Amino acid sequence: MNIPFVDVGRQYKNIDKEIIRVVKDVFSKGRVLQGEKITTLESELARFHNLSYGVAVNSGTDALIFSLRALDLPPKSRVAVTSLSFVASASAIVNAGFIPVFIDVDEYYLMQEKKVLKLIEKNKIKAIVAVHLYGQMMDLKKIHSAAKKKGIKIIEDNAQSLGATRFGKTAGYYSNCVCLSFDPTKVVNAYGSGGMVLTDNKKISEKIKMLRYHGHVGNRIYKISGYNSQMDEVQAAIILEKLRYVDLWEKRRIEIAKYYSNELRGYLEIPRIKEGNKHIFHKYALRVTGKIRKELMDYLLKNGVQTSIHYSLPLNKQLSLKLFALKKPLPVVEKYTKELFSLPIYPELINREVEYVCRKVKTFFSD
Numbered sequence: 001m002n003i004p005f006v007d008v009g010r011q012y013k014n015i016d017k018e019i020i021r022v023v024k025d026v027f028s029k030g031r032v033l034q035g036e037k038i039t040t041l042e043s044e045l046a047r048f049h050n051l052s053y054g055v056a057v058n059s060g061t062d063a064l065i066f067s068l069r070a071l072d073l074p075p076k077s078r079v080a081v082t083s084l085s086f087v088a089s090a091s092a093i094v095n096a097g098f099i100p101v102f103i104d105v106d107e108y109y110l111m112q113e114k115k116v117l118k119l120i121e122k123n124k125i126k127a128i129v130a131v132h133l134y135g136q137m138m139d140l141k142k143i144h145s146a147a148k149k150k151g152i153k154i155i156e157d158n159a160q161s162l163g164a165t166r167f168g169k170t171a172g173y174y175s176n177c178v179c180l181s182f183d184p185t186k187v188v189n190a191y192g193s194g195g196m197v198l199t200d201n202k203k204i205s206e207k208i209k210m211l212r213y214h215g216h217v218g219n220r221i222y223k224i225s226g227y228n229s230q231m232d233e234v235q236a237a238i239i240l241e242k243l244r245y246v247d248l249w250e251k252r253r254i255e256i257a258k259y260y261s262n263e264l265r266g267y268l269e270i271p272r273i274k275e276g277n278k279h280i281f282h283k284y285a286l287r288v289t290g291k292i293r294k295e296l297m298d299y300l301l302k303n304g305v306q307t308s309i310h311y312s313l314p315l316n317k318q319l320s321l322k323l324f325a326l327k328k329p330l331p332v333v334e335k336y337t338k339e340l341f342s343l344p345i346y347p348e349l350i351n352r353e354v355e356y357v358c359r360k361v362k363t364f365f366s367d
């Protein structure tokens, strides 16, 4: 058996005809930037989140940076963010000119709600980057109502949780902006880089449109100093094609996760699903006590199963971010980052492979 951790090639084999057709279509029309596929994708994803505006950009990272910049926060504002995420959740705050305030996580691997509420109450933050990690949403209801009273802004980092819901609602209900990523590893992926901001606020959407292309407002007038962060028309066409498979892919991910959890409960610390959540399992992350993690990962690799770690360091300990770390330790993320590892999970895994992974984990523990 050879089970890679991610395999974009397998996905392609199932949909190659559709992909080639839309690629040909875009290339033969000749409009490769800011065309109709971009605007269609923007409105489809806005509608999916029950929001009015979508702005496609070149990456999830840019989506976060532009969102932060479009909210008109005072200079040097403090922005709360989880300490367990991909680095971009926090580096975007720094790159937008603000200061990350790292928060510890709960048993669902999500930012601790109580800590955020406390920071709001004590007027310590001006914004929150709420990361919906691994495929499930954090609870923003209380945070949103407390933040709203104080004019504190909320950005949802939904790079890993497109399609997830909380009590039936997608991201976008309790925030100012939602950010998406179409990185090749994500649930709906481009063949390259891509991202999007979704919002109900026209002004924010217009500011982000300016930021993504040199502050252009038409007729060669450049109102603010912006960037060049466009999504390729061909990527938009591809993503639109893939969106037709979201439900199917999501179902299969959930099915695989259920199988893993049923089989591995008792051997490993399986992921918990918060009540009311539809977890779409972008990642299937489990925990195993410190020393055994490396042994187990090595054993699985030797048997053809590639695993990974999300994430091996708290963000407040990354070289690029540690100057923003508070003195107070964050014990939960500290412990979890030593124990977490992720099993391969993608819709194209066949049952025989999923069973094999579980069997190998069990053999490891019984030997």
Ligand SMILES: *Cc1c(COP(=O)(O)O)cnc(C)c1O
Binding pocket: 058, 059, 060, 061, 062, 085, 086, 088, 089, 131, 157, 159, 160, 180, 181, 182, 183, 193, 194, 195
């Ligand atoms: C992937 C990811 C990003 C960044 O998206 P890119 O498209 O890679 O720039 C941000 N936040 C989280 C949680 C992610 O997983």
